[in-house]
Structure formats: structure tokens, C-alpha cells
Amino acid sequence: MPHIKRYCIALFLLLIIQLGIKAHPHVxxxxxxxVVYSQNTIDSLSVQxxxxxxxxxxxxxxxxxxxxxxxxxxxxxNIYKDAFSNLKxxxxxxxxxxxxxKLTFLAVSDFKAFINTEGVVQYTFTIDTDIKTNIxxxxxxxxxxxxxxxxxxxxxxxxxxxxxxxxxxxxxxxxEDKSMAYYYEQxxxxxxxxxxx
Amino acid sequence: MxxxxxxxxxxxxxxxxxxxxxxxxxxxxxxxxxTISEEPIVTEKKSHPVKRVAIFNGLIKxxxxxxxxxxxxxASLSNNYKTSENKRTIFVIFFLxxxxxxxxxxxxxxxxxxxFSYILTEKPKVLKAIGTSYAIALAHGLSGLVVALxxxxxxxxxxxxxxxxxxxxxxxxxxxxxxxxxxxxLLLVKSLRxxxxxxxxxxEKIKFIPFVLSVGLVPCPGTIITVTFLSxxxxxxxxxxxxxxIVLGMGITISLIxxxxxxxxxxxxxxxxxxxxxxxxxxxxFSLAGAALLxxxxxxxxxxxx
Numbered sequence: 394m395p396h397i398k399r400y401c402i403a404l405f406l407l408l409i410i411q412l413g414i415k416a417h418p419h420v421x422x423x424x425x426x427x428v429v430y431s432q433n434t435i436d437s438l439s440v441q442x443x444x445x446x447x448x449x450x451x452x453x454x455x456x457x458x459x460x461x462x463x464x465x466x467x468x469x470x471n472i473y474k475d476a477f478s479n480l481k482x483x484x485x486x487x488x489x490x491x492x493x494x495k496l497t498f499l500a501v502s503d504f505k506a507f508i509n510t511e512g513v514v515q516y517t518f519t520i521d522t523d524i525k526t527n528i529x530x531x532x533x534x535x536x537x538x539x540x541x542x543x544x545x546x547x548x549x550x551x552x553x554x555x556x557x558x559x560x561x562x563x564x565x566x567x568x569e570d571k572s573m574a575y576y577y578e579q580x581x582x583x584x585x586x587x588x589x590x
Numbered sequence: 591m592x593x594x595x596x597x598x599x600x601x602x603x604x605x606x607x608x609x610x611x612x613x614x615x616x617x618x619x620x621x622x623x624x625t626i627s628e629e630p631i632v633t634e635k636k637s638h639p640v641k642r643v644a645i646f647n648g649l650i651k652x653x654x655x656x657x658x659x660x661x662x663x664x665a666s667l668s669n670n671y672k673t674s675e676n677k678r679t680i681f682v683i684f685f686l687x688x689x690x691x692x693x694x695x696x697x698x699x700x701x702x703x704x705x706f707s708y709i710l711t712e713k714p715k716v717l718k719a720i721g722t723s724y725a726i727a728l729a730h731g732l733s734g735l736v737v738a739l740x741x742x743x744x745x746x747x748x749x750x751x752x753x754x755x756x757x758x759x760x761x762x763x764x765x766x767x768x769x770x771x772x773x774x775x776l777l778l779v780k781s782l783r784x785x786x787x788x789x790x791x792x793x794e795k796i797k798f799i800p801f802v803l804s805v806g807l808v809p810c811p812g813t814i815i816t817v818t819f820l821s822x823x824x825x826x827x828x829x830x831x832x833x834x835x836i837v838l839g840m841g842i843t844i845s846l847i848x849x850x851x852x853x854x855x856x857x858x859x860x861x862x863x864x865x866x867x868x869x870x871x872x873x874x875x876f877s878l879a880g881a882a883l884l885x886x887x888x889x890x891x892x893x894x895x896x
Contacts, residue, residue, distance in 0.1 A: 495633050
């Protein structure tokens with residue numbers, strides 16, 4: 394038994410060491426998602442990304458060519474091309490599960506980029522979803538994360554918002570969703586679960 | 591001793607991760623902003639029969655919270671320094687860079703798993719283990735600083751070069767995996783020779799410098815972003831010195847891993863030598879399997895990175 398105890402202690406120490414492998418991100422995003430609802434349908438998600446101040450400063454220096462402290466139309470096009478469009482490969486960091494179905498987004502629309510008064514770069518865009526909600530006990534899950542964990546994506550403090558919510562009868566809550574575990578399945582993302590009555 | 595190598599390599603399988611690249615950037619990007627809406631593709635979500643337990647979920651998020659807070663504070667202090675030029679602010683920046691190094695190196699790509707394997711294989715003294723840890727931290731941090739300075743002196747920004755950095759980092763990762771593969775081959779040969787020649791093996795020690803370089807070769811993105819940011823604030827000198835404080839912090843974390851590795855090595859050695867029959871039974875098998883595993887992992891990651 395003493396040997397097994399030592400073995401367990403040794404394995405525990407090895408396990409502790411693996412702690413060091415996990416926390417990765419180099420860029421931080423706070424996201425605000427608005428669920429846009431119409432009759433019996435979640436039409437789209439209106440998404441806003443707020444970047445951390447360090448990365449924002451770099452984006453501004455790179456893309457605000459005329460140093461106007463605002464992104465002009467051509468500058469926004471450059472941002473879209475060089476610092477956004479690749480997110481298609483990452484589902485734009487937005488993960489939606491409609492019942493048992495997973496949604497893969499092919500494109501977004503209405504992309505814009507801003508610099509707010511605190512010097513933070515914000516992206517806004519719209520994702521079409523077309524999710525029917527007139528099904529009994531329908532559940533829709535919405536999470537935001539980068540599965541590579543190069544970027545840490547979090548909900549902002551109120552998690553998600555709703556537009557036209559008076560048209561729907563639903564409850565919602567935020568959980569840490571184990572079924573969406575990512576990054577070597579070591580991180581549970583925050584997930585808004587909307588239950589339609 | 592070879593059993594320890596196998597156990598360390600098991601941890602390599604479980605925890606090794608390829609160097610990640612910023613998802614925002616790619617050299618093959620779309621030209622124009624999309625104005626046409628597109629329906630999403632709907633697929634059945636795969637269910638996982640094995641129950642998963644992310645035991646480090648809370649700690650990972652806590653660590654990320656700390657890094658996020660440090661970066662925000664660093665940005666805020668830099669802005670303050672631009673207006674006030676208070677010298678004390680610089681020392682706070684250095685201190686935060688040091689703390690950032692400690693917590694940031696709890697992430698992958700900082701050589702901890704390989705340090706662990708190296709220590710379990712070579713079983714150095716404590717001071718040498720700490721020295722190895724700091725050598726890796728220095729290589730990692732310096733390579734990040736070099737990349738940052740290249741960006742700064744070509745009058746570019748991190749984001750303007752991010753796609754190229756992604757591509758370069760991918761190449762560096764491939765080189766790292768190739769070196770790891772070679773080190774695995776050396777270990778394998780060493781294990782085979784040790785079967786018959788216990789005392790006169792020329793491959794007594796893994797070469798220190800190639801090992802340190804292979805582990806620390808990939809530039810640290812955290813260092814790159816910090817230095818380029820401070821440079822953009824007109825504080826390049828502060829950025830360069832901060833990178834060394836980040837290295838100091840990283841060295842502490844990696845050294846801690848080294849010391850824990852040494853401690854667990856002692857425990858395991860006592861376990862196996864306590865029962866000589868078990869030790870003899872598993873010794874030969876573990877030594878070969880452990881080395882073969884490193885060869886396999888190096889090859890696998892190299893091929894998958896192509």
C-alpha cells in the first residue's frame with residue numbers, strides 16, 4: 394500500500410504539471426450578442442466584438458491609415474479582408490446548437506469596425522440563423538469561443554440581449570456547457586440556453 | 591529511470607499541443623465585405639459517449655482572467671505614462687510584465703512538457719534543472735523579442751504582419767517537431783545501447799543546446815504583442831526591458847515545473863526500486879517504448895504541420 398500511495402502522489406504531481414499546458418490566449422474579446430427574433434423564428438444574431446486595449450492599439454496603428462481615430466470605409470474594407478474574413482474558418486467564434494443540430498455559418502453581413510471613445514476597437518456584424526422556434530420544448534444554445542484558444546472570447550456582463558422578445562415566449566439561462574468543451578476538451582464555454590415554451 | 595521517461599512521455603501524449611496561430615489572420619483572405627446573407631449549414635451535433643471531465647476548467651479561466659486584467663492594466667499604465675511621464679509607472683510596468691510572464695507561461699508552447707521529459711531522462715541536479723528552465727524561457731522570450739523588433743523596425747505593426755508571423759511560426763513549429771523527432775531517435779538509440787553497454791555509451795547526455803533551442807525556438811506571441819504595443823506608445827526601450835521581465839516570470843513557472851518533476855522522479859524511483867522484480871520486468875520495455883513514443887510524437891506533429 395505505501396508504494397501505491399507514492400505512485401498516486403507521483404501521478405498527482407504529474408497531473409499538476411499538466412496544469413501548465415492549458416491557459417493560452419494572447420488576444421481577448423468581449424462579445425455582445427443580440428438575438429433578433431421575429432414571429433416563431435430567430436432570424437439572426439447581431440454580434441459585437443470588443444478587443445482588448447493592446448490588440449486594439451495595434452489594429453488602430455495598422456488600419457487607421459489617416460490617423461483620424463475612426464475607421465473610414467476603405468479602412469473597414471481592409472480590416473474585413475486582412476483581420477476578419479479568416480474567422481469563417483472558426484465559425485466566427487459563434488457556436489449555435491438548434492436542438493440537436495449544429496449550425497455552420499458560411500458568411501456574415503453588415504460588417505463594420507469602430508474605435509470607441511476609450512480606444513477599443515469594435516467589430517459588429519450579423520449572422521443569419523433562421524431557426525424555427527414554434528416547436529414544443531425547443532432549446533437553442535448559443536456560445537462564443539475560439540476552439541484554438543488563441544483568443545479568449547467571453548460574453549459581456551449581461552451575456553446576451555434580445556430584440557423583439559415580446560414576440561416570443563421563452564426563458565433563458567447561462568450555463569457552462571460540458572457538451573461544447575473545447576481546447577483539448579479542457580474548457581467549458583459559457584452558453585446561453587434559450588428554452589421556448 | 592526509463593519508467594520515468596515513459597510516464598513523462600505519456601504526459602506528452604496527453605498534453606502536447608501544436609503552436610496555435612491567430613485565427614483573425616491568413617494570407618488567403620476574402621477581398622470584399624459580404625453583403626449577401628447566407629443560410630447556415632445545419633448538421634447533426636456529434637454526441638460523445640465517454641463522459642468528459644475538464645478538471646482544470648476553473649483554473650484555466652482564472653488564469654485567463656488574470657492575464658486579461660494584467661494586459662488591461664499594462665495598456666492603461668502606458669496611456670498614463672504618455673501624459674504624465676511618471677518614472678514610477680515604468681517600474682510598475684516592469685513588475686506587471688514579470689507577473690504576466692509567470693501566468694502566461696502556464697500556457698502551452700513554453701516547453702514545460704519537454705523540460706519534464708528532459709528532467710526525467712537526465713535527472714539533473716536542482717540548480718541545473720532551474721538553469722535549463724531559464725535557458726528555455728530566455729530562448730522563448732528572446733525569439734519573441736527578435737520578431738517584435740523586426741516588426742518595429744520595418745515600421746509595421748503586429749497585425750500588419752500577423753499573417754506572415756502565422757506562416758513563419760508554422761515553419762518554426764515544423765523545425766521544432768523535427769528536432770524533437772531527432773532527439774527521440776537519439777534517446778531510442780541510447781535506450782538500445784544501454785541494453786548492452788551500460789557504462790561506455792557515447793550518447794550519455796542529450797545535447798543541451800539543441801534541446802533548449804528546439805523547445806524555446808517558437809517565438810512567444812505574448813512577448814511580441816507586448817513589445818510592439820509598448821513600441822506603438824513610444825516606449826520601445828520599456829518594451830525591450832519588459833520582455834526580459836517576462837522571461838524572468840516565465841523562468842519561475844518553468845523552474846517550478848522542473849522542481850516538481852525532480853520530486854516526482856524521486857518518488858517514482860523509490861516505488862520501482864522497492865520491488866526489484868517489477869523494476870527489472872518493466873525497465874527494458876519502458877526504456878524502448880518511451881523513446882519510440884518521442885520519435886512517434888515528433889514525427890506525427892511534424893507530418894500534421896505540413
